[in-house]
Amino acid sequence: MLLLLLLLVAALVAAGVIALYVAYPHRGEEMPVAPRVGTAMKQAADAIPVLEDDEVQAARRS
Template identity: 65%
Template sequence: MLAIVVMMTIGVLVAAAVAVYVAYPHRGEEMPVAPQLGSAMRKGVDTLPTLEDSESRQ
């Protein structure tokens, strides 16, 4: 029972992090409550490799 509660809590936290990222840093806006968290999320995403439009069409 404890394992289910822990896994559900982790799932809700991950979903909340994704929602917060999409609502603010992804659109280029500052987070109103914790701007440091938004800049940390933006830095983490900027370090990941991305596929450009020209690369995806080949």
């Protein structure tokens, strides 16, 4: 039961972080209460590799 509760809390925390990212840094705005957290989120999102359109098309063909 404790494991289930911990998993639910972890899911809620993850959902909250995603909601905060979509609400502020993704739109280019600073978070009003904790701007450092928004900056860290933006840096983490920029560090993730992204497929370009031509790479997506090449992956679909193969």
